[in-house]
Amino acid sequence: MSKTKFNVAVVGATGAVGEQIIGLLEKRDFPVDKLKLLSSARSAGTVLNFKGQEITVEEAGPDSFEGIDIALFSAGGDVSKELAPHAVRHGAVCIDNTNAFRMDPTAPLVVPEVNADQIDKHQGIIANPNCSTIQMVAALKPLYDSYGISRIIVSTYQAVSGAGAKAINEMLRQSKEVLEGRDANPDILPVGSLPVKHQIAFNAIPQIDKFQDNGYTLEEMKMVRETKKIFGDEDIAVTATCVRIPVIYGHSESVYVELKNDYELEEVKQLLAESPGITLVDDPAAQAYPLATDAAGKNDVFVGRVRRDLGNARGLNLWIVSDNLLKGAAWNAVQIAEIIAAKA
Numbered sequence: 505m506s507k508t509k510f511n512v513a514v515v516g517a518t519g520a521v522g523e524q525i526i527g528l529l530e531k532r533d534f535p536v537d538k539l540k541l542l543s544s545a546r547s548a549g550t551v552l553n554f555k556g557q558e559i560t561v562e563e564a565g566p567d568s569f570e571g572i573d574i575a576l577f578s579a580g581g582d583v584s585k586e587l588a589p590h591a592v593r594h595g596a597v598c599i600d601n602t603n604a605f606r607m608d609p610t611a612p613l614v615v616p617e618v619n620a621d622q623i624d625k626h627q628g629i630i631a632n633p634n635c636s637t638i639q640m641v642a643a644l645k646p647l648y649d650s651y652g653i654s655r656i657i658v659s660t661y662q663a664v665s666g667a668g669a670k671a672i673n674e675m676l677r678q679s680k681e682v683l684e685g686r687d688a689n690p691d692i693l694p695v696g697s698l699p700v701k702h703q704i705a706f707n708a709i710p711q712i713d714k715f716q717d718n719g720y721t722l723e724e725m726k727m728v729r730e731t732k733k734i735f736g737d738e739d740i741a742v743t744a745t746c747v748r749i750p751v752i753y754g755h756s757e758s759v760y761v762e763l764k765n766d767y768e769l770e771e772v773k774q775l776l777a778e779s780p781g782i783t784l785v786d787d788p789a790a791q792a793y794p795l796a797t798d799a800a801g802k803n804d805v806f807v808g809r810v811r812r813d814l815g816n817a818r819g820l821n822l823w824i825v826s827d828n829l830l831k832g833a834a835w836n837a838v839q840i841a842e843i844i845a846a847k848a
């Protein structure tokens with residue numbers, strides 16, 4: 505590219521992730537020349553603010569990408585599948601937040617703390633992993649490098665914002681309905697074209713996305729497949745159970761990991777504390793551990809409750825929390841964009 509300023513497009517600019525991407529481009533002072541904001545016809549015409557400038561959102565189409573250097577997609581997998589190839593045709597590098605290209609062998613699946621070296625291998629599209637995968641692999645990377653990892657068992661406690669702006673509204677609406685003694689009317693969750701919807705207010709739903717033939721949900725299988733691809737290690741055994749809970753921002757994860765080598769607990773804590781992008785919050789005496797409410801609005805991945813498994817000396821339990829809209833989506837994408845910009 506050999507540029508110092510970039511024409512950037514945000515596809516899905518009016519969504520939960522898009523809003524955070526625009527905010528980060530501004531906060532990080534990303535070298536934006538022109539910013540193009542794209543959505544569906546529904547929100548076209550909406551005026552959004554970027555660095556004090558009013559920008560009118562346009563309907564995204566195949567010709568929206570002329571002159572665009574970097575296109576950040578967060579408008580659902582179908583939109584990415586349809587429009588990202590057009591953006592590439594116009595010479596843009598696409599950073600895609602959806603599931604559309606994550607397992608495509610030509611698209612690097614990148615978490616900068618883990619495999620930034622893969623960015624250069626792109627052929628126009630770089631995939632951002634699933635939010636629950638990103639925070640887990642970012643936290644496990646220093647342990648993978650120091651001890652090796654043979655097995656991961658993860659249970660997630662995922663925020664409603666992970667299912668978009670509509671799911672946040674549904675949770676708030678249902679909470680009010682229940683508090684007022686009325687029936688909660690489920691409409692959105694579990695998200696997707698599914699025949700049955702469940703109440704999320706005051707509840708926990710052990711289904712995120714549709715079920716696969718093997719009894720796992722798609723979200724769970726994303727964690728399995730993406731973890732292997734990001735570490736470049738097909739031998740890691742991964743089992744996931746993904747649960748939606750009535751938290752607005754921030755996914756929490758209980759992670760059991762089996763290391764290949766012996767470890768010292770204090771050394772593990774030190775490694776985590778020293779790793780970029782990780783904040784260790786682990787002081788049981790002070791009841792200090794990561795909380796979704798504390799992680800919300802921050803870019804880091806927070807790790808705590810670090811303790812040795814009682815039945816396996818190489819087993820380790822961790823509690824990993826991060827803002828799903830930031831490190832789980834917008835921040836990871838903008839980090840990738842910053843790396844591309846720095847090399848251009």
Ligand SMILES: NC(=O)c1ccc[n+]([C@@H]2O[C@H](COP(=O)([O-])OP(=O)(O)OC[C@H]3O[C@@H](n4cnc5c(N)ncnc54)[C@H](OP(=O)(O)O)[C@@H]3O)[C@@H](O)[C@H]2O)c1
Nearest residue numbers: 516518519520521543544547578579580602666668669833
């Ligand atoms: N939320 C998360 O934590 C998270 C994390 C990682 C990845 N993601 C992925 O990011 C994507 C967006 O998620 P979100 O939570 O931001 O959803 P959202 O709040 O529902 O926003 C969706 C955005 O996509 C736009 N859009 C929908 N259909 C479109 C179309 N046909 N053409 C162009 N734009 C269209 C919407 O525009 P309108 O305003 O016009 O409807 C809106 O801007 C999803 O694929 C999701 O899986 C989300």
